[in-house]
Each structure stands twice: as C-alpha cells, then as structure tokens.
Amino acid sequence: MTASQRITITSSILLVFLLLASTLTLRRLDRLRTGSTLQEVLYLPSPKIVKSLSLGYDGLVADIYWTRAVQYFGGHHAAGNEHYRLLAPLLEITTYLDPHLLPPYEFGANFLAPPPPNGAGDPARAVALVERGIQANPDQWKLYYNLGFIYYLEIHDYARAARAFERGSQAPGAHPFVRILAAKMAQHAGDIETARMLWITTYESAHDKQIKANAVAHLRALQADAEVIALEKMVDEYRARMGHWPTNLAQLVSTGMLNGIPLDPTGRPYKLMPYGHVEVANPDDIPFITQGTPPGYKAPKVTAKQLGLTE
Amino acid sequence: MKNRITCIGANTFREAVRDRVLYNLIAFALLLTGAAVLVGQISIDIEKLVVINLGLTAVSLFGVVIAIFVGIGLVSKEIEKRTLYTVLSRPVRRWEFIVGKFFGLAGTLLVNTLCMAVGVFFALLYVSHHLQKPDSWVLVALYFIILQFLIVTALALLFSSFSSPIMSAVFAFALFIIGSFSEDLRGFAAMTKGITHWLALGAAYLIPNLSALNVISSVAHGEAVARSLIIYNTAYSLLYAAMAVCGAVLIFEHRNLK
Numbered sequence: 001m002t003a004s005q006r007i008t009i010t011s012s013i014l015l016v017f018l019l020l021a022s023t024l025t026l027r028r029l030d031r032l033r034t035g036s037t038l039q040e041v042l043y044l045p046s047p048k049i050v051k052s053l054s055l056g057y058d059g060l061v062a063d064i065y066w067t068r069a070v071q072y073f074g075g076h077h078a079a080g081n082e083h084y085r086l087l088a089p090l091l092e093i094t095t096y097l098d099p100h101l102l103p104p105y106e107f108g109a110n111f112l113a114p115p116p117p118n119g120a121g122d123p124a125r126a127v128a129l130v131e132r133g134i135q136a137n138p139d140q141w142k143l144y145y146n147l148g149f150i151y152y153l154e155i156h157d158y159a160r161a162a163r164a165f166e167r168g169s170q171a172p173g174a175h176p177f178v179r180i181l182a183a184k185m186a187q188h189a190g191d192i193e194t195a196r197m198l199w200i201t202t203y204e205s206a207h208d209k210q211i212k213a214n215a216v217a218h219l220r221a222l223q224a225d226a227e228v229i230a231l232e233k234m235v236d237e238y239r240a241r242m243g244h245w246p247t248n249l250a251q252l253v254s255t256g257m258l259n260g261i262p263l264d265p266t267g268r269p270y271k272l273m274p275y276g277h278v279e280v281a282n283p284d285d286i287p288f289i290t291q292g293t294p295p296g297y298k299a300p301k302v303t304a305k306q307l308g309l310t311e
Numbered sequence: 312m313k314n315r316i317t318c319i320g321a322n323t324f325r326e327a328v329r330d331r332v333l334y335n336l337i338a339f340a341l342l343l344t345g346a347a348v349l350v351g352q353i354s355i356d357i358e359k360l361v362v363i364n365l366g367l368t369a370v371s372l373f374g375v376v377i378a379i380f381v382g383i384g385l386v387s388k389e390i391e392k393r394t395l396y397t398v399l400s401r402p403v404r405r406w407e408f409i410v411g412k413f414f415g416l417a418g419t420l421l422v423n424t425l426c427m428a429v430g431v432f433f434a435l436l437y438v439s440h441h442l443q444k445p446d447s448w449v450l451v452a453l454y455f456i457i458l459q460f461l462i463v464t465a466l467a468l469l470f471s472s473f474s475s476p477i478m479s480a481v482f483a484f485a486l487f488i489i490g491s492f493s494e495d496l497r498g499f500a501a502m503t504k505g506i507t508h509w510l511a512l513g514a515a516y517l518i519p520n521l522s523a524l525n526v527i528s529s530v531a532h533g534e535a536v537a538r539s540l541i542i543y544n545t546a547y548s549l550l551y552a553a554m555a556v557c558g559a560v561l562i563f564e565h566r567n568l569k
Binding site: 003007012015018019022023025028029030032033067068071074075 | 494497498499539547561
C-alpha cells in the first residue's frame with residue numbers, strides 16, 4: 001500500500017467518524033437549546049423593509065415567509081403553546097410581499113381566528129387579513145367565503161357574515177352553497193343545518209387533506225350535536241307522557257319512540273344520564289362537539305391524530 | 312511531522328502579517344472608539360450594550376471575512392505562484408501542507424481576535440468606568456467566535472482545495488449565512504415527512520451550526536452561558552472543523568497539480 005493510499009483510507013475513515021460525531025454533538029446541542037429552533041424571532045418586523053431587502057425577489061421571499069408562518073403555527077400548536085405572538089406579523093409580511101398569494105389569507109385567517117388552543121384567538125386580525133386579500137384579489141370567492149366563515153363561527157356577527165357570503169356569491173366560479181348560505185344567514189343563523197352547509201362547502205372546495213379532515217371532524221361533531229338535541233327532545237316527550245324520566249334509552253325503544261339504541265359518530269351507544277341529559281360515550285373522540293358532554297367538560301387540544309391525519 | 316506542520320503554520324502566519332491582514336485592527340479600533348464616544352452623546356443608557364454588541368459583531372464579521380478571503384487563497388495562491396511545488400518537492404506530505412495551512416490561518420485569527428478582545432475591554436472600561444462580573448461572559452462570547460473562525464477557516468480551506476478562489480469565496484460565504492440560520496433549517500427539516508424528512512435532515516446536519524455559537528446578545532445583557540453549551544459547542548466546532556480539514560486533505564491528496 002502506497003503512502004497516498006494510506007492517507008486516503010485514513011482520512012476517509014476519519015471523515016466518516018467526524019461526520020457522525022459532529023452530528024451526534026449537534027443533536028445534544030439542539031436538546032440543550034430546545035427553544036432555539038423556529039424561535040420567536042421575526043428578524044425584520046417591517047414588511048416594507050423586507051420587501052426592499054428582497055431585491056425584487058419578493059415572490060420567493062413571500063413563499064419563505066409563508067412556510068415560516070405555517071411552521072411557526074404548526075410548531076406552537078403541536079407544543080400546546082397558546083400564544084402565537086409572531087403569527088399575525090408573519091402573515092402580514094407574507095401578504096405584503098405577494099398580495100396575490102392566496103393560501104396565507106385562506107389558511108392564515110383560520111390559524112388566527114379560532115380561540116386557543118386551536119388558533120391564535122385573534123378574529124379581528126383574521127378579518128383584517130382577509131379583507132386585505134379581497135382588496136388585492138376581488139375575484140376570489142373563497143376569500144369572501146373565509147370572511148363570512150370567520151364572522152359566522154368566531155365573531156357570531158351573522159349580518160356581516162351574510163354580507164360577506166353575498167359578495168362572494170357574485171364572484172366568478174363561486175360554490176352554489178355560498179348564495180344559499182347568504183340567504184340562510186338572515187333567518188337560520190346559528191342553527192346546525194347552516195353550520196353543516198358551511199362545513200360541506202369547505203370540504204368540497206378544499207384540496208388540502210388537513211382542511212378536508214378538519215371539515216369532516218366538524219361535520220361529525222355537528223351530527224353528534226344534532227342527534228343529542230333530538231334524543232333529549234325525545235326524552236322530554238317520554239317524561240311528559242310517562243310522568244318520570246327514563247333510566248336508559250332502552251325504555252324509549254320499548255315504547256316505540258326509537259327503533260334501536262342510537263350510536264354516536266364513533267359507533268358507540270349514546271348514554272342517558274340523570275334528568276334527561278344525553279351524552280356521547282367519549283367526547284374526546286369527537287373533536288369540536290358542543291352537545292352531549294359531561295357538565296364542566298373542557299375539550300382537549302385537537303390533534304392531527306384525532307383528525308385521522310397520522311398513520 | 313509535527314515540525315513540518317509547525318513550519319508551514321508559522322509561514323502562513325508570517326505571510327498573513329506581511330499581507331497586512333492585521334491592518335483590520337486599525338479599522339476595528341476606530342469603529343469601537345467612534346461608537347463608544349458617539350453613542351454616549353446621542354443615546355441613553357445603551358453605551359455598554361452598543362460596545363459589546365458592536366464590538367463582538369465586528370470581531371466576528373472581520374474575522375469571518377479574513378478567514379474566507381485568506382482561506383480561499385491558501386492553496387490556490389501557492390499553486391499560482393508555483394511555491395507549492397517547491398514545498399512539496401521537500402519531504403512534506405500534502406496532508407501536512409493542508410493541516411499546517413489551517414493552523415497558520417487559525418493562529419492568525421486567534422492573534423487578531425485577542426487584539427480585538429483587548430480593544431473591546433478597553434472600550435467597555437471607558438464607557439462603564441469599571442468592569443463587573445457579568446462582563447466576563449464576553450470572554451465566552453469571544454471564545455465562541457474563535458470556534459466559529461475554526462469552522463469557517465476549515466470550510467474555506469476545503470473549498471480552496473478543489474475550486475477557484477472566487478467560487479470558494481461564494482461557497483464559503485453562502486455556508487456561513489446558511490449556517491447562521493441552521494437551527495431554523497433543522498426545525499423545518501424536522502417537520503417534513505418520509506424520504507424528504509431524511510434528505511432535509513441530512514442536509515441540515517451537514518451545514519455548520521453557527522447559530523449556537525452566537526451568544527452576543529445574551530452576554531450583552533449580562534446573561535450567563537451554560538457550561539454544557541460551552542462544552543458541546545467546543546466539541547462540535549472541533550469535530551466539524553476537523554471534518555472539513557479531513558475533506559480538504561482527501562481532495563488535495565488526489566488533486567492533479569501538473
């Protein structure tokens with residue numbers, strides 16, 4: 001073996017060893033500095049400065065900022081953090097850099113609006129974001145739909161929601177449900193059927209599997225809500241007819257009011273509690289449920305697993 | 312062998328001094344003196360912070376520029392001037408030449424940094440009239456900056472071993488900037504899935520982690536640096552620099568110098 005070959009072999013072995021050792025050391029370093037990745041640093045808070053510094057490559061920089069906003073929200077959400085201090089500025093910078101980039105308006109508003117732990121709990125900034133999106137992209141019906149959605153679900157301002165849906169229904173290619181939603185807002189705002197229509201529209205118009213999964217989870221919750229309300233109404237009727245509360249749902253079956261013990265969306269039978277209260281078997285398995293939960297129930301943070309998104 | 316590496320290292324140091332690399336110290340002194348005097352007059356209560364932040368940032372940036380611009384010429388200049396053939400015609404192995412060059416430039420940067428460190432402490436003394444215990448953390452920040460130089464020098468040498476000086480400078484600068492955001496990169500990589508995850512993670516771990524070596528802001532506020540961070544940063548920087556030098560040795564060993 002020549003000297004050169006010896007050096008090659010030695011340095012190759014050394015190189016691999018050092019690569020492994022440095023990677024392992026870096027992993028230890030990362031564990032030491034857990035808060036340092038995707039940290040609470042905006043680097044440049046002014047959208048104007050970021051735009052100037054992007055030297056005309058603002059499209060690419062907007063894509064990077066949007067990715068950063070997604071990872072910021074995802075990282076905080078996964079960690080159970082309820083504060084999303086940088087989310088709104090990140091979205092504002094993104095949309096200032098590229099006003100025609102639609103996902104930051106559509107998804108970003110849905111990160112901002114819902115109350116913690118599922119969002120930043122800042123519907124006012126979500127509305128401002130979508131309004132800016134509409135100003136820059138007046139032909140995008142989904143933006144009006146998003147705006148109406150936030151007004152309806154988060155702010156409960158049905159008149160503004162109706163106006164947003166109405167404007168959206170006039171945009172080219174609008175989903176037919178948007179016009180119906182606009183009409184329904186006046187008379188049936190707040191009822192389960194209207195909410196169902198909203199989520200069906202979301203499901204049908206979304207391409208992203210997470211958005212679809214989220215819509216399905218909401219539809220399941222609405223189904224459970226509707227069933228619980230219907231069952232409790234039946235229990236009231238039973239009491240009115242028999243003069244006492246039924247002790248279980250089988251008694252409703254024996255009187256012919258039900259064909260069988262009804263099952264909740266998870267496939268488990270509903271439970272009849274004292275004083276005619278109906279509950280689902282395990283509310284944690286039905287995210288976003290509002291009816292059929294034990295008194296004082298506090299819903300846990302919705303996880304990707306609950307939405308059926310993890311293998 | 313040790314003697315030969317020392318000789319090459321000492322020559323590299325002498326050459327850098329002859330090339331007036333240490334002239335940057337004059338610019339540094341002017342910058343720091345100017346800042347110390349000026350900020351005291353135009354701002355409120357941040358004189359000390361500015362001296363530490365500006366001083367350490369200048370130490371870091373001046374050093375990185377020297378590491379890159381001197382580092383990229385370490386091999387190519389020797390080939391261009393044909394002095395490399397004279398060196399290699401003597402009983403000097405190629406790997407000894409590379410390792411000697413690395414230590415020579417690292418030594419230059421060390422001396423440069425020590426001079427600057429003295430300047431920083433003088434400026435600190437000027438603005439705050441006396442040094443306090445938390446000011447000792449500035450020494451740790453300076454130590455981390457020296458570790459950063461080791462990594463950048465090794466990378467510049469690695470690129471210099473196979474590429475032209477301009478391309479080496481571009482590669483080294485790009486890696487320096489990417490390395491400063493490396494923790495974000497690993498954060499992004501950790502959130503991907505499947506094969507993308509492993510590819511992104513591999514790339515993220517291959518990039519030097521320079522962000523952990525930057526504690527300038529925290530020491531400016533008198534915050535302590537954890538002992539474990541000092542230990543792991545030292546281990547990581549030495550391993551990474553050694554890895555890059557190893558890569559340079561491997562490439563240079565097979566480079567056709569005819």
